[in-house]
Amino acid sequence: MSFYHPSMYDASRPVGSWWEDDAPLLPVGVDAGPAADASCDVAIIGGGYTGLSCALHLARDHKVDVRVLESGPLGWGASGRNGGFCTFPPSHTSFEGLIKNFGLEEARRFIDSQRDAVALVRSLAESEGIDLQPQGDSTMIVAHAPNRWAGLQSEAKAMERLGVPHELHRAGAFAERFYDSAEQFGGLQVKVGFGLQPLRFARGLAAAAARHGARLHGHSKVLGWTRQDGHHLLATSGGTIRARRVVVATNGFLEDKLLPSLANQVMPVISNIIVTRPLTDSELRSQRWQTEIPCSNTRELLFYYRLLPDKRFLFGARGDTTGKPEDAAVMRAGMERRLGEVFPGWKDVETTHYWRGFVCMTRSSFPTIGQTEEDPTVWYGLGYHGNGVSAAPWTGRTLARLIAGAQTLASVPVQLTTKPAAIPFPQLKRWYLKLALAYYRFADL
Ligand SMILES: Cc1cc2nc3c(=O)[nH]c(=O)nc-3n(C[C@H](O)[C@H](O)[C@H](O)COP(=O)(O)OP(=O)(O)OC[C@H]3O[C@@H](n4cnc5c(N)ncnc54)[C@H](O)[C@@H]3O)c2cc1C
Numbered sequence: 288m289s290f291y292h293p294s295m296y297d298a299s300r301p302v303g304s305w306w307e308d309d310a311p312l313l314p315v316g317v318d319a320g321p322a323a324d325a326s327c328d329v330a331i332i333g334g335g336y337t338g339l340s341c342a343l344h345l346a347r348d349h350k351v352d353v354r355v356l357e358s359g360p361l362g363w364g365a366s367g368r369n370g371g372f373c374t375f376p377p378s379h380t381s382f383e384g385l386i387k388n389f390g391l392e393e394a395r396r397f398i399d400s401q402r403d404a405v406a407l408v409r410s411l412a413e414s415e416g417i418d419l420q421p422q423g424d425s426t427m428i429v430a431h432a433p434n435r436w437a438g439l440q441s442e443a444k445a446m447e448r449l450g451v452p453h454e455l456h457r458a459g460a461f462a463e464r465f466y467d468s469a470e471q472f473g474g475l476q477v478k479v480g481f482g483l484q485p486l487r488f489a490r491g492l493a494a495a496a497a498r499h500g501a502r503l504h505g506h507s508k509v510l511g512w513t514r515q516d517g518h519h520l521l522a523t524s525g526g527t528i529r530a531r532r533v534v535v536a537t538n539g540f541l542e543d544k545l546l547p548s549l550a551n552q553v554m555p556v557i558s559n560i561i562v563t564r565p566l567t568d569s570e571l572r573s574q575r576w577q578t579e580i581p582c583s584n585t586r587e588l589l590f591y592y593r594l595l596p597d598k599r600f601l602f603g604a605r606g607d608t609t610g611k612p613e614d615a616a617v618m619r620a621g622m623e624r625r626l627g628e629v630f631p632g633w634k635d636v637e638t639t640h641y642w643r644g645f646v647c648m649t650r651s652s653f654p655t656i657g658q659t660e661e662d663p664t665v666w667y668g669l670g671y672h673g674n675g676v677s678a679a680p681w682t683g684r685t686l687a688r689l690i691a692g693a694q695t696l697a698s699v700p701v702q703l704t705t706k707p708a709a710i711p712f713p714q715l716k717r718w719y720l721k722l723a724l725a726y727y728r729f730a731d732l
Contacts, residue, residue: 292612295643304415304640329532333538340684343499370485374679375398382398390732397700407681408488418484427465430474432472443475464577467629468574523703535665535667535681551709561641589605608721619641657706
């Protein structure tokens with residue numbers, strides 16, 4: 288049984304995102320169509336950033352015979368529908384907490400790897416000719432209440448120690464340079480990330496992987512998985528793929544039956560996005576909005592928002608523990624109300640798009656990369672804590688190098704290779720989620 292309402296897993300359903308309206312279609316031939324009976328060296332389950340980047344790097348850099356099996360159209364999952372914040376790190380642990388928990392050296396190794404992940408996105412765009420529609424030259428963390436300013440100052444100090452370029456802006460100066468709002472009490476500019484069009488990135492990665500020889504099969508959900516003569520047999524409705532090695536790159540879509548041992552380590556959480564019609568210049572002036580930098584705030588249940596190239600405003604929030612269509616309608620209405628409260632000048636601006644998807648959490652608060660204990664020919668990389676735009680392609684490349692023997696697990700930062708503890712009493716997962724949401728709502732007051 289799936290954790291959320293079945294409609295959340297229905298890959299025949301369009302996502303309904305603004306990105307789908309804006310992105311060019313995949314070039315003909317990139318998607319080889321539903322998988323028929325075939326063999327390959329590496330089969331990847333999941334056609335998002337992790338799977339596509341793994342396929343691209345295996346095919347291009349290591350000349351490996353690789354196929355990707357994806358339930359929906361390529362990039363149908365979180366990769367084609369996220370907020371497009373190319374930021375870091377993929378963890379809920381603060382910069383300060385990283386140093387405290389791991390020491391400066393290990394914290395820095397992790398942070399450097401994830402700065403490399405942001406650089407990888409830029410370099411893939413350049414080397415593979417992907418039009419990402421980049422915006423801004425940093426990302427912003429905004430204090431949503433006066434008592435959050437001190438936390439930003441501590442984070443800035445930790446960033447200093449970790450060599451992360453940044454700048455603090457007090458509320459007045461912030462309003463002069465970026466925007467003003469009912470929930471703006473100063474901001475911390477992290478001079479590493481940027482904004483991008485996520486579906487263009489996913490489709491660009493797919494086109495590049497296919498160009499370098501990977502075979503990509505959209506509409507090819509893996510329905511069954513057996514072993515025979517040292518090979519994996521992945522059954523889809525169109526045929527069975529026989530492979531020597533398998534990569535699980537399903538992130539928040541991982542269903543228990545596919546790989547129960549891994550499913551017990553992750554928790555999918557729903558993230559929601561609304562997008563407005565293009566804002567007029569006078570509407571933008573009403574909030575003094577003058578930045579393309581993607582912003583998120585200090586709420587535990589964070590709001591994230593950015594102005595898109597055609598002046599639409601994207602506003603995102605986590606929430607809803609069921610995934611039912613009727614609860615989606617409640618979520619949308621609640622987000623429209625909150626958008627108007629945070630930015631009173633835009634309270635009557637209509638939204639044109641609403642969609643949602645899964646971010647994937649682990650108990651360790653870090654992504655997990657490795658091989659399963661039961662079978663070392665099964666690899667996985669997932670759990671990006673809502674920051675996978677850079678971390679997932681980087682993980683895909685790391686998996687490719689590990690599989691090709693060009694890198695060892697010991698060289699991957701320890702935060703990513705320490706297996707997260709299994710979630711105790713997994714049948715209580717929904718209650719844990721409800722409790723966590725209630726706690727975070729209280730903490731955000
Ligand atoms: C609304 C939203 C906003 C987000 N905003 C941001 C952001 O601004 N910045 C950021 O860094 N991150 C963001 N994220 C997170 C980010 O999108 C993800 O971390 C990242 O895309 C993960 O990539 P992935 O390839 O691992 O997973 P996905 O892109 O989810 O791909 C997994 C794929 O596996 C497929 N699959 C699952 N089971 C099977 C099966 N049995 N057979 C075949 N295929 C299968 C699914 O269909 C899916 O397409 C956001 C996520 C959401 C949902």
